[in-house]
Amino acid sequence: MAEILRTRAPFSTKKTYPAKLRSVHERPVINRRSPVCLLRLEFEIYSSLENCTDGVLHNTGMLASQDVIVGPGIRMDGDDRVASFANALGLKGGWDDPRSWLNLVKKPTWVTIQFAPKEPPECRNPFRRIEAFNPDKYRVDDNWPPVGDWGRVKDAAEAFNMSVSTMRRRIDALKEDYGDELVRYTAGKHRRVNLRLLSKLLY
8 A cells, every 4th residue: 555645845726737757766664574665755846737838847946756665565556545646657567566656757657736725743635636747738847956056136036937026026926924924134224035935836
């Protein structure tokens, strides 16, 4: 049975996010003699389809991951959650074989993800739905600043493909709720924006 997916950042439950499979790797377990294997599937999240008005999928700098247990003796064919991931990722067979999952990263694999509301105690969004996705009709923009970077309003406008004036208005509106968590000022009174937080608020 698949573990509940936990994401590394909060996402809107009303949007559909394109995502690219970033890695599949084995996770350590205590009972190493066990034939089962704990794998983590990690996805890069792109701007939601609802926000993609310019035909460009912008890398948001955020990740979401799913843990799945596979191995001999584990019935996978009757597990709807595993089936949804296997089908979305194009895994035709060998669901109980770790190598089948590990080999998924040999080619670019895209999906769309819809998230459920955040759950305690971690307050992160579980996956609600995952489906195969073809990004061919979009342009993919991976030119995203490192997660956690602060930048100028101009940097934010370029990253999110908005005019500087529009971005300034969006930031001013969000600043009322997020204050210096979103906007800070340098010693020279120049405004700096938390690009990581801004990405979560916009997408």
